[in-house]
Amino acid sequence: MDDFSLNTLFTVLLIFLVLAGFFSASETSMMAINRYRLSHLVRKGNKSAKLTTRLLAQTDKLLGSILLGSTLLNVAAATLAEIIVLRLFGHGNNTAVLLGSLTITFVILIFSEIMPKVIAASHAERVALPSSYILAVIIKLFYPVVSIATAMVRGMLWLLRIKVQADHSHHKLSLEELRSLVLEAGNFLPRKHQKMLLNLVDLERITVNDVMVPRNQIEALDIDTDPAELRQQIITCHHTLLPVYTETPSNVIGVLHVKRVLPLLLEAALDISQFRNILHDPYFIPSDTPLLKQLQQFQERQTRMGLVVDEYGELLGLVTLENILEEIVGDFTTQSPAQTGKFLRQDDGSLLLEGSTSLRELNRKLGLHLPLGEAKTLNGLILEHLQDIPEAGTSLKIGDYPIEIIQTQDRAVKVARLFPAQKHQPLQSG
Incomplete structure (x- = not known):
């Protein structure tokens, strides 16, 4: 080293520090790069992204090569700094050697470790993609040494019974x-x-039981009805798909598509035998079916409506393709007359609500935060809270919402008044 001037030694030291900073920055950028953004670039055909993905697929070799290069450069920089100090202050000055060691340690920490890592973490993609070309060459150069080191590490991990995932670049x-x-x-x-x-x-967490039309709100046809009355029901119906039952509403024998019955309506009298022949077989759905799975089932079966049953086969309600789509995109503008009038806002800011209204529908349409659990309707939530069938005039508070029972019918809450949390008035219990 005596043959080199101090200027040359300082220049080489600066080069070592810059190269060590490159290794630090490339390590941080490779680990911090957005994998989903990287996958997007790969699909677009970006060559740098493809190379980066290949490097990340062999994390042990990548990190081994980076750490080997970084360690060699840091050690070389520290050794060269000591030589420079000895050249400047002589071999007998221990204080100068100590201060020189502390100084180079501080310089390496700031300019070769912290600063490059901070920059790389903030601009991971801009650093990682171009760095991948240099790192690919370095991995090949350091392959023998890194392979031996990696084998030793794996052996020690095996002895310690520590399992390591082979590829960290992709995860579900x-x-x-x-x-x-x-x-x-x-x-x-x-x-x-x-x-x-x-x-x-x-959609994966919500089941058909959460969005179905309850059994008592289903528009259905009784095939045992007088043909003239049945004809009138079809003419005035609000839906294109209608369940058809016999004896009881739970005993569904088929589903009518209204457009298929139009030729029969042109006859003087409705022919029941022909009417039976045009019915589709009913499609029954378990009540705990996730909506996403049911959406796929509708697509595979090329149908738009299913009847929801419990574990005993009892009819609970029906669910349509529109019910599922509304959970994704919100309510459609078209509604049948049977679906209107569920919400009536009063002058004092309160809301008159039907007890049969779905809690999910209330939360979605009115921006409420009523608790969703076992109860699916407002009536069910009130009964679950009180553990009793309330009388008209009873008041209670669920969450932040005071609720007053306005009307009950057939052991259920028919109409209730709900006061929004920000405008509610204190209520006396009835």
Whole structure:
């Protein structure tokens, strides 16, 4: 080293520090790069992204090569700094050697470790993609040494009974992680689109029992009815698909598509035998079927309506393709007369609600936060809370919402008044 001038030694030291900073930055950028963004670039044919993906697929070799290069450069920089100090202050000055060691340690920490890592973490993609070309060459150069070191590490991990996943570059997202990802993307998505994506994620957790039309609200046809009356019911119906039953509403024998019955309505009298022949077989759905699975079933069966049954085969209600789509995109503008009038806002800000209204529908349409659990309707929530059938005039509070029972009928709450949390008045228990 005596043959080299101090300027040359300082230049070489600076080069060592810069190269050590490169290794630190490349390590951080490779680990911090957005894998989903990287996959997107790969699909677009980006060569740098493809190379980066291949490097991340062999994490042990990648990290081994980076750490080997970084360690060699840091040690070389520390040794060269000691030589420079000795050249400047002589061999007998221990204080100068100590201060020189502390100084080079501080310089390496700031300029070769912390600063490059901070920059790389903030601009992971811009650092990782170009760095991949250099790292690919370094991995090949360091392959023999890294292979031996990696084999020794794996052997020690095996002795310690520590299992290591071979590839960390890809992993499956859980529903909660996917939901968090959509929430974090709120700055890049319109609020409506974000809500639709969240609703789509939630389809796996929601069952048909949560969105079905209850049995007592189903518009159905009794095939035992007088043909003239049955004809009138078909003409005035509000739906294109109607369950047809015999004896009791739970005994569904088929589903009528109204367009198929139109030729029969042209006759003077409705022919019941022909009417039976045009019925589709009913499609029954278990009540605990997730909405996402049911959406796929509708697509595979090329149908738009199913009858929901419990574990004993008892009819609970029906669910349509529209019910599922509304959970994703919100309510459609068209409604039948039977579906209107469920919400009536009063002058004092309170809401008159039908007891049979779905809790999910109330939360979605009115922006409420009523608890969703075993109870599916407002009536069910009130009965679950009181553990009794209330009388008209009874008041209670569920969550932040005071509720007053206005009308009961057939052992159920028919109409209730709900006071929004921000405008409610104290109520006396009845």
